[in-house]
Amino acid sequence: MLRRLLLLWWIGCLASVCYGADLRIAVDADPISLDPHEQLSEAGIQYSHAVFDPLVRWRQDGTFEPRLASSWERLDQRTLRLHLRDDVTFHSGNRMDADDVLFTMDRLKLSTDFKGLFNVVQNVDKIDDYTVDIHTTDLYPLLLNSLAYVFVIDKAFYQGRAEIIKFGQTFAAKNVSGSGPFQVKQRIAGQKLVLERNPHYWDKSSRGNLKQLELITIRSDSTRLAALLTGDVDVISPVAPIDIARVQSTPDINFLALTGTRIVMLQLNQARRVEFQDIRVRKAMNLAINQALIVEKILRGYGEAAGQLSADAFAGHLSTLLPESDLAKAKQLMAEAGYEQGFRISMMAPNNRYMSDERVAQAAAAMLEKINIRVDLKTFPKAQYFQLFDQRAADVMMLGWQSDTFDSNNIFEFILACRDQQSGLGAYNSGGFCDALIDQGITLANNEMKPEQRERILQGIEAHVAAQALVIPLYWQPIIWAAKAHVNLASVVNFLNFPYWGDLEVRE
Template sequence: MDPHLQFEEKNDNIHTQIFDLLLKMDIDGNPAPNLAKSWTRLNERTVQFKLRTGVTFHNGEACDARAVKFSIERNISSKTNSPSYHVLSSIERVDVIDSYTFNIVTKHPDGILLNRLCVAGYVVPPGYIRNVGNTGFEKHPIGTGPFRFSKWIRGSELVLERSAAYWGSPPDVGRIVFSFADSRRRVDLLLNGKVDMITDFDPQSISSIEENGFKTIKEPSFSAVTINFNLIKKGSPFQSKKVRKAFNHAVNMDELIAKVKMGYGIRRATLGVPGEFGYNPYIKPYSYNPERAIELLRQAGYEKGLTVSLLVDDTFGGASNPVALELKRQLTKVGVNLVVKGGNGAMLLVESRRKANAPPFQADLFMRTCPDAMAHIIFREGIVVYDSKSPWSLVNCPNLDRLLSKIIHTIDPGKQQKLCYELERMVHEECLSLFAYQEIKLYAMPYSINYEPHVTGMLNLSEAKVIGD
């Protein structure tokens, strides 16, 4: 439960109830005040922030500029080994000006600093952590968020209580119990009255849920399914652009969305989605053309077909994921034998990139969902997936790295937008992924709960309202 030691959507949905970020995304996907109430760019490398006054952590400790300095330095320290280090890696230092004023100085001009702070700018209590240590903090987290930690039964449930000292509008909900269950069991828990809200369930359950008197919400989000080719594996067939292009022509993604997702997905030409800064609306998806796919495979030396492995992250259903099984069925038609496996792919990938003597990442493709809490095209297509320095990257493309660096160094939004369009074109033309679809997030709950999903897809349960008793 330490926000500096975890970087997964399911964990962040809990973190954002207990902790606050320096900035947050507004309803339109723009950086907005949160713990930091205002900011001013002093020069190309320095931004000055003003904190809200009077904010305290759940234990009464002051949330001030020193806490911000401690939090950011803790996150980017090599001793912490934070999985979100890469998100804040442009920060050189934090200078405390007074109790509620601080400057963030970056190593170079950073045009996405504010977006970074919306993702990884969690503020934690320095005094409490020095007292109980990192292990104690992980077991009993303390933040400034709308809910405070109460109880955690690992693998079963996590209980949070409304914080009476919360600096913002008090939540309508007094208690949150997170129950941990797979997508099928979630539906049973809802129908049997064991939980009040579920997300990310099988769309084939929608009719059953609605027939039992519950409402469902279907909302396009900044989350996308990523199916990434392993371009750094020695001897990988995907080092050939013709093979990557063949796979994009071989899959009927519209059919997959209709059949497996019951239409609750929107096909995309890259990893970008509308609403993200830098999204290029002029790029069209690859056409479904199995004959062209077979010809491209022949040209690449695979006229007799090939066998490749797909690792599906356990957070996305593992080896039994129906999207993966449909991919396997479709690819068979062009002579591809797709071997589907499950596992903690994100952990295996990070360890292969960052741990000495760790085995290389062996899967030929890696599939998972990837939200964009940064609301900027560079999050998925740069910081997470394609930047060769990213711990989650399976790509090593110097031209792309140079373009990513140029985007980050560009402070002017208009110029940055044009460069992002160029990035989207490069990603598409190089076929760096098997491009799939934008997720339509699914939510189900009783009609007595009023909840409006956020565009990023992250849960903001402090905004949920309970109607009547």
């Protein structure tokens, strides 16, 4: 009888995917809540891809793959028609249709973090239950890029209790009904998130065979690595640079490193410090920081020293803008500005958000000391740090930014634009400046459909930012994972570091 049951199970597995594998992943930070629209962060988007579905998503080759939108076409230069899947069921049992998409788009425009991606969307019209038209106020070449961040939510489940409060205890922060490959089984904030397979998931073509996925928060790099080596977890991310050699020399451990486009920077708050309003001081601080040394000594050669915000894959990148370190020139500029004796500043950074972030902050502070800028450095866990960042609580603050649209202008909109709470522009500008030239360039680039002309506009913004020394670019952070040999990470991890765990097929 047992043999017959096993045979029937095996035959069934030939016809469809059999879910049986459990995976334990140790990460350095967890999403701040279960609300997919509360914070635009790497941990949040990784979570959303597991529990929700976007309208479209990035393939590993940089093209777009249909998800909840099965197809699309341009009706005119300002209208995109989306055809929705008609076989999608939310975890609540409710069917997904056009009303859910309209509800989601309206909600995204209320999110402090996400609304900047959708300012250009004028309105969304329901044509029928499974067709919607998206109208933009102007020409916009990156609409599909933005739609990759539309994680559709269940209108019937959330309506009347869809309030978004960043770091708040809302209904959506604690309750969830997505359409993704996994459902939330358990969450202990700051400790673990347990997801179980959605048995009614619409994507029958996926070969993913995970039955349960457990995301465990381990902030310590060494403890995270120890958990992998002892078999307590199957996957870890990130791998600290100091541990890479050990991982690579360990049998039965796979190592994956990808070139990243997340730019890690220091922002100088001109509204808090009159000294930072002097371009000579800002230039001196830029010259005092040795980005190449940080990459070599702290990141162990992984990552790339940055002299600008745009990665070389982005249209705004300028090959002539290289990182420059010149201590003698930095001291000369400080003297010319009347600050040869220096001054004291406050600086804040996270200690579990970016690769070796605390050590990088300590190194940057030590480098600034060499031009007599004495730094009172404080570091905090990610959840606490970003509340302080939103308050602009220090003179210098560290930030890493992954362009959500894989484009320079996304960085400029969120980091450099004048702060506007209504539009969401400048939401992560802690520099305390408002530069009309940058805002004009952002608008021009958003409305320019010709790639060559758009590239020139974006490069002009990048050159202006460098000339004014408005921020201190540090490095582009690499994407580094390690896993047991039976886990093929390369099949699901992409250049944005948004793993599609629902598609992971684990060898048992």
